[in-house]
Amino acid sequence: MTTVFKKGYLYVKEDGIRLWLWPKRWTLLREATITFHRNENTYQANMVIFLKDVIGISRCDVRQYCIEIKTKDKDYYVSCKGDEELYSWLDAIYERSPMIMDVSSPTDFQHKVHVGFDQLSGMFTGLPEQWAKLLQQSAITKDDYTKNPQAVIDVLDFYTKNNEQSQGASMYNPSASMSKTAALVPKNPVTAIKKASRSWGTDDLTRSTNGYPLAPTTSSPHMPKRASPRLPELPQRMSVLFDHDQPKVLQNAAAPHNLYSQMSPAGMVQMHKATAPPPPPPPPVAQPMPDKAKSDALAALTGKMNNMQVQAKPSPKEQRLSTMTxxxxxxxxxxxxxxxxxxxxxxxxxxxxxxxxxxxxxxxxxxxxxxxxxxxxxxxxxxxxxxxxxxxxxxxxxxxxxxxxxxxxxxxxxxxxxxxxxYMEGGALTDVIDNNNISERQIATICFEVTKGLQHLHSQSIIHRDIKSDNILMSIEGQVKITDFGFCAKLSESHSKRSTMVGTPYWMAPEVVKQKAYGPKVDIWSLGIMAIEMVENEPPYLDEEPLKALYLIATNGTPTLKKPEVLSPELKSFLAECLCVDVSSRANATDLLHHEFLTKAGSLTELSSLLRFRYK
CATH class of the missing domain: 3.30.200.20 (Phosphorylase Kinase; domain 1)
Structure with missing residues (x-):
């Protein structure tokens, strides 16, 4: 008898059978078959699905918590008790269906799909149809293919997974639609770009004038909104590629830096008592940034070096973390x-x-x-x-x-x-950027306050993972605070790195785009991008179509400033510390608090003038 990988009671229906007939069946998943039995004591199967014949599997809306299994000859529907059970069966069946695995893969794509690159024609071979359409719709050029075909494949893989993740639920996200007719790409990409959000897969609860996620009832004339290109939707059947559960950690990651290795137990913090400002941190004990890494980052920021190209390595397959009903x-x-x-x-x-x-x-x-x-x-x-x-x-x-x-x-x-x-009545930093020219002293003040918040989070072994101006709120008095912990991750001593892909693409660190294991320093990279946002009124590549932006993040590494000559040496040095591609050379939050640029920070009252636009 072959090994049973998964078993349990499911409600099942064959295509063509009347909709209300959903008999309850004891279901066994083996390496090559799914068999349905009258009960767990019945050996004889009522129905068998051979996995070699399965050509598609997806969640569908025929019934709540329902999976559609498509074979060469007919379709089958199985209904589960809840989301957790549904995605568990989806993953298990998907992994053992050879015809699906030959088309696409949730991880390590280039090893399971035989995609090649023909140097003579400058085109990919064996590219799945879905990816080919995405690539055709994107702004990635044939020159980009030739320069770094591996980066193109990495970005397509990353983009596919993130698109699925964005359709999952977060704290303020409604149920994702499971329509089987979702468009692969916008019919009118220009219109899609104009209507797009800055965020990756934002909810219809968009951010209000006070920075909290919501749908504003009216638009304010003094708050122009910056638009970034919208991510084209992918077919919902590809939801099987995404693990709809808590972010995962790598099992064999190296031990974390001592700053992040101490876990703080829950409940140790007084919930209703404001915390006093922390005392000044001791001088940093971390090794200084190597000269070459720092000089490379500075040269990239000022446009004085060629693009750095690093080949991404495929992520190991992740295991589901949460099994709670x-x-x-x-x-x-x-x-x-x-x-x-x-x-x-x-x-x-x-x-x-x-x-x-x-x-x-x-x-x-x-x-x-x-x-x-x-x-x-x-x-x-x-x-x-x-x-x-x-x-x-x-x-x-x-x-x-x-x-x-x-x-x-x-x-x-x-x-x-x-x-x-x-309640932060001053609203989001995004609106402050849109309505002011922010001085370097004010940028230093804002970055100093955010860095203090990051140092606290990282000392608690927490990575925020979505630092950007939308998630920085201000009070009328000029206080600066981090918000939105929907994407945060808690590290443990044995799980010091993560390899999940969350956050907003334009602020993402290269190691995240390349699907490498990462740690708290992804927040430092995002802080550097946010500083550029305050200087240039938008993050790098915001005008680029998302796939092209991801390609540029993966291949360029440290972005190039538009007008580096107008910035002080201290600010450029600060950006180089934050935006160093070599993670081991990138500064941590404690290092940054002692950086020369942050010593230029002024008082919080100096920031209150940035909020005058609220009262015009």
Missing amino acids: EAQVMNKLRSIVSPKDPKVLYQKIKKVGQGASGSVYVARSLSTGKKVAIKQMDLSTQPRKELLVTEINVMKESQHINIVNYIESFLIHSMELWVVME
Whole structure:
């Protein structure tokens, strides 16, 4: 008897059988077959699917938690009990279906798909149709193919996975559509570019004037929005390529730097008590940046060297981290929220946003009189509820003067989650950049405050993974704070590096795009890109189509400044420290706090003038 890799009860239906006939069957997945039995004690199978005949597998909307298995002769539908079980079966069947694996692969693409590059014709051979269409729609040129064909393949692989990840759920993300008719590319790419968001796969709860994710009811004339090209959608059947679960860690990564190796237990932070500013850090003990690495980064920033090209290595296949059922997740969520009734603790002042997954309100604490922000979410639209648990736990542990602080949360009738956060009336740094010319002294002040916040997160073994101006909020008094922990990752001593792909592409470090293991220094790279954003009003490559932008990040490494001659040597040195391609030479947060450029930081009151546009 062959090994059984997966088993359990599923509801099954053959194509052509009446829709309401969904018999419950004991299902066994072996190396070459899926067999369906009347019950677990019945040896004789009622139905057999040979995996060698499976040509497609995807989630479908025929029934809730339903998988469609396509074979050469007919289609089959199996219904599961929940998302976790659905994706577990999807992955298991996918991995053992040879005809699917010959078409595409969730990881290590170039080893499972026989893609080649013909130097004579300058074209790829064996490229899957989906990738060929994406490449045709992109701005990557034949010259780019010739210069670095491996980088093109890496970017296509990375882009495919991130597109699937962006359709998964985050704390403020509604259920992803599972329509089988999703377009591969926009019918009108020019229109798509004009209508696009800066973010990778943003929810319809877009950011408000106060920086919190929501859909603004009106547009403000003093807040021009920068647009980045939209990521073309991929066929939903490719959802089998993405692991719809918590971010994973590499099992055999090297031990972390001593700054990140200490874990802080949850619950050690007072939730309702503002944290005092940390004392000045001791002089950095890390080795200084090697001269060549620093000079290479400076030369790249000023456009005085050729593009650096590094070949990416395929990531090892990842294993699912979370195995919690929805009931277990809900029990965990109940254990970390307040049992009190929020309606007697807070008075809503006004709704400032509405989206498919919930609403955002400005409210007032009835005990203190202070304003707070309340994110009110409908849990029925949150298929990945385990991310809510992760985010709340991280926010509880991350109380700091430079982090938008979590206050408390409430679960109402197991259907609605209220998360109460510190209110930052100044809004997002993005709007400040769009409405001001920011001086170097002000840039130094903002970077100094953000770096202090990053040092705190990294000391807690937390990587933010989505540092950008949208996720930096300001108060009217000029306070600067990090927000949005939907993408954060917690490191452990044995799991000191990660290889998942999250964040926003234009701020991503090269090691993330190349799908290498990475650590806290990805936040430092993003900080450097954000500093360029304050100098040039946008991050590098924002005008590029996303695939081309990813290609440039992977091949160019350190971006080139538009006008390096107008910047001070201290600022250029700071950018070189942040944007060093060699991760071991890139500065950490403690190093940066002692950098000469950050010593130019002024007082927070000097930043309040940047918010005058709010009152025009």
